[in-house]
Each structure stands twice: as structure tokens, then as C-alpha cells.
Amino acid sequence: MDDELIKVIVIGDSLVGKTSFIHRYVNNTYRAEYKSTIGVDFALKMVRWNDSSTIKLQLWDIAGQERFTFMTRAYYKDARGCILMFDVTNKLTFDKVRKWKADLDSKARLSDGNMIPCLLVANKSDLESPQVTHKQISEMCTEHEFVGWTETSVKEDHMIKESVSYLLDVIKGKCPRVPPPRQSGFIDSVVLKSTDVNKSSCPC
Numbered sequence: 548m549d550d551e552l553i554k555v556i557v558i559g560d561s562l563v564g565k566t567s568f569i570h571r572y573v574n575n576t577y578r579a580e581y582k583s584t585i586g587v588d589f590a591l592k593m594v595r596w597n598d599s600s601t602i603k604l605q606l607w608d609i610a611g612q613e614r615f616t617f618m619t620r621a622y623y624k625d626a627r628g629c630i631l632m633f634d635v636t637n638k639l640t641f642d643k644v645r646k647w648k649a650d651l652d653s654k655a656r657l658s659d660g661n662m663i664p665c666l667l668v669a670n671k672s673d674l675e676s677p678q679v680t681h682k683q684i685s686e687m688c689t690e691h692e693f694v695g696w697t698e699t700s701v702k703e704d705h706m707i708k709e710s711v712s713y714l715l716d717v718i719k720g721k722c723p724r725v726p727p728p729r730q731s732g733f734i735d736s737v738v739l740k741s742t743d744v745n746k747s748s749c750p751c
Contacts, residue, residue, distance in 0.1 A: 550600070552605065553602050553604055554607060554628075555629065556607045556622065556626045556629050557569060557606060557607065557632065558629060560633065565609070569606045571707050573590045573606065577701060587608065607622060609622050619654060620654040623651060624655065628666075628717070630665070631647055631665050632669075635669040635698065636674050636678055638678040641687070644687060645691065648665065664694045664714065668696070668698075668710060669684055671702075695713065695738065697739035
């Protein structure tokens with residue numbers, strides 16, 4: 548069975564849940580408190596892709612503190628996908644999405660010169676009083692060329708596996724790498740919703 552190494556970086560402000568997301572996906576564990584990541588950390592998970600191949604998925608947990616921003620070029624190197632996360636109950640972390648996406652696009656590209664496919668993730672959807680609307684998220688997604696967006700809850704294990712599965716589908720060419728043309732309705736971008744993760748996650 549052939550193995551393929553894929554590096555995916557997880558970026559966003561501090562305390563939005565990046566480390567919790569990775570631990571939930573890799574180990575299916577959840578703790579209410581994690582220490583802030585210092586610099587970078589990463590986890591490895593073997594993903595069965597098909598009957599003849601597996602993916603060695605490296606998830607790189609990039610520190611969200613401003614003092615580590617100067618190191619992001621090195622951390623982004625060789626990444627083939629990105630999850631950009633914000634806290635749906637903290638508007639400031641959503642406003643910083645523009646900065647994080649601009650930093651990614653300016654410092655890293657795929658080997659063919661295209662932008663690294665990036666999924667926008669609105670975490671902590673289990674909490675009350677969200678400060679960001681679906682319309683705002685959708686507009687951010689379309690304006691800054693994310694491959695899609697979804698709400699997640701690490702605590703409730705909601706849309707964690709589906710998010711990673713969808714991004715891998717995009718990386719491997721099973722799904723479009725850019726949102727589809729605008730259509731009627733208030734949501735113009737690809738929105739991930741609960742699916743059977745054993746099936747293709749493309750029908751979002």
C-alpha cells in the first residue's frame with residue numbers, strides 16, 4: 548500500500564481552538580483547557596484514502612500570538628492545505644482572518660504556483676451568542692477565495708472529520724479548489740454540512 552505525505556497547517560488567532568481541533572481529529576479526545584502553542588507543534592494521522600493508498604497527514608498547529616508571525620514563512624513551507632480558524636463568539640478573531648489569509652497567500656504557494664487551498668472554520672458553534680453571521684462568513688469566504696467554510700464544535704465533535712475530509716478531497720482534486728460562481732441566495736460560497744464521512748464530502 549502506497550503512502551503519501553500531506554502537510555496541512557492550522558492557523559488563526561490564539562485561543563480559537565486550533566490545538567483542541569487537532570487533538571479531537573487525531574486522538575478523538577477533548578479537554579476544556581490547553582496551553583497556548585509556543586511556535587509550532589504538529590500531529591500525524593494515517594488516513595485510508597482508497598484500497599491501495601493511505602495518506603500520512605501532518606497537521607501543523609501554528610501559534611497565534613503576534614510575536615511568532617515572523618516565523619510563519621518557515622512554518623508554511625511545503626504545506627498543501629490550510630485550515631484557518633476563528634472563534635464565532637469573538638468578532639475580533641473573525642476580523643483577523645483577512646490578515647492571516649493575506650499572510651498565507653504572500654508567503655506560500657503550491658509547487659504549480661497556485662494558492663494553497665484554505666478552508667475557513669468557524670469554531671465554538673456550541674456556544675451561545677455568536678458575534679458573526681453566516682452571511683458575513685460567506686462573504687469573507689468568497690472575497691478571499693477560500694475553498695469553503697463550515698461551523699465546528701470541538702467540544703461536541705461536530706464537523707471535525709468532515710472538515711478535514713473535505714479539504715483532503717480538494718487537495719487530491721476530487722473537489723473544486725475555488726468556490727463556484729455566485730448563485731442566487733444569500734450564501735455564495737461552499738458551505739460544509741454534516742455528511743456521511745465514509746462517502747465523498749464534495750456535496751457540501
